[in-house]
Amino acid sequence: MDYSEAANRISRKFAQGGQTPDVTKIEGKLRRLVDEFGVQPSEAERSVTSELAKEYNLPAPGSGGSSGAGGSGGGTQEKKIAEGVPGEWVTIEGKIVALSAPASASIAQSGIIADDSGAIRFVVWAKSNAPAMAEGSWYRIESAVMDEYKGVANLKVHSGTTIKEIAEDRSLIPTPTPIKDLRPGIGGVRAKFVQEWEANHERMLQSGLLGDETGTIKFVIWKEPGKEKLVPGAVYNIFYAQVDEFNGRLSLNLNAATILQEEGEIAVSGGEAAFTGAIVHIAPGSGIIKRCPVEGCNRALSRQNYCPVHEIQPKFVYDLRIKGWLDDGEKTHNVLIQRDVVEALTGISLAKAQEIAENNPLGMDEVFLQMRDAVLGRYITCHGREIDGRLLVNKCEKVAFSTGDHTALLNRAGGAPS
Template structure:
């Protein structure tokens, strides 16, 4: 073990040689403490020490990897865009280009985390993270549902699960009118609609041609402050007792299952001076209904093309399914927090 620690310490010093003067004895001591006293696996200890050194010397995340320094900017700019299939990302600390859809955005669980979520193509999905650098966000934030060409992301690994980090070496181009085709063939799911998620109801989208971004506080991340065009959607969870499935209803599907028209929803919001009444009305109509749904899978979501309500389920059954869903979400959140805390270490 002593030989392995010494070799790892030597490798870390070499990786930082272009950035800082690192004392190998101190690195070796830190590794021994993590491995010997805290029983941290050597590869995880190496990652922790590297991240601590980057913080200590003000070196940006991704500038140094276990493979050495990041490619320099001239090399990056000269490279042609050559996307890696997501399913082929199976090693840590490698550089990739990606053509992906943004499947889902999560709430960051670390103060230095600017954005986190899932991206995917037609081969697989993968977690992505954007870390702040001294309070600055190094790249443009991504929009859920949009497609991007992303140059130069670095892969990471935790407990056998791979993710990618976007940093100042990364360049991002939104692809208009082109999809990464992360959708599968149509699938059929059925179950009780047990939850209506945030972002459902009456929303506004950017009116700019070819832009469908959902506005946040009246602003499009690409086009700034715009008037916006109203739309309806439902982001929900359908549970059949064995599997809980995220589903997304577009305007047409929402109008069908909730028996509400867009103009009616706009009038409701205007009368109440609150768009939240629309989400509540929709929730009242669909919650507890048993649906048979057909549509393509996009990451963890099924995009509803056809939905048939078969019958209602009693309150006790709904509560039982909701309790199971909340337990699963809590377990998933705990796993994500553990992974993100390790990445921030």
């Protein structure tokens, strides 16, 4: 875009009406819109033209006396949030349902704004000098930029944006979305907390799996003041969660979400998988393990009882698990089998494993060896949820095997991943 030519073109339009706009300022506004906000050059030129028309209390040149937004909005179109398209300048009316800490000094405010059509993340640039908005209040935001970042729409408030508080508290009843229909952005679900996972980061408060009648999805809550854990097995209405996408998989960030526990039950389905084959490899870290006893941690400890977050934990808690590979003849599946299923599959209870670990000269290694001998090469069917390439097993069944297939699978065991 030739900014100088565009600025002179805009200036000439108003010069015909006796106005003398500053060409340098016009060029600066055009550069900021295109270079900083990623606005299309034609849209930037139209926006600056409309802004000058508003400043001079004139109809925009060539507009026939209309400002293009029902007589307001500086030439932008008033829309519902769900109707906005990245690249447009829009005017919306919505409720601030969440505020979050700005990611940098260049941002004055950030959070989520919602109306009855949906919700969107917003950013208020510090240099816009916009008035601060309060969580729970309604606002009319005129001439904001609908932008896109990593495929997700967001709203940018800049120096040309007008923010007006709406005095009335309008009704806003968000509608949950079936998990299978979630898309990157902001969304809500009615779901059951079906599985809690071991936290794999020191800043993580809780992680696990939510499910409804249509499927399951991973969630995470990061440690922040006032944040609380969800209760396993409970049903929740969750609104205004951030729906992220990584490697083609969706997950929910619940830190800015509104979370309401409710009575009732959900028949969770979707995400279930079942594979039949032979256990061809038992990975290190299987058998009896020690876990951190600190509430909310549950991390597996090292042989020296060391937790990566809470350091040495002499009052550890014992647990059982099997990490291994199940070969179905066509594909090798990474499986993680938890305590109750391990006990049923191996015939070794937690109490028995603890006795072996504390009294046998080989200690915990003896438990590993006995469990390996009990399952390696055995045909089983594993049921569970497949998450990030691993089957989280909730039930196993022993299966009669074919001698020919059994030999072929064992011959492949030497090449199984470790």
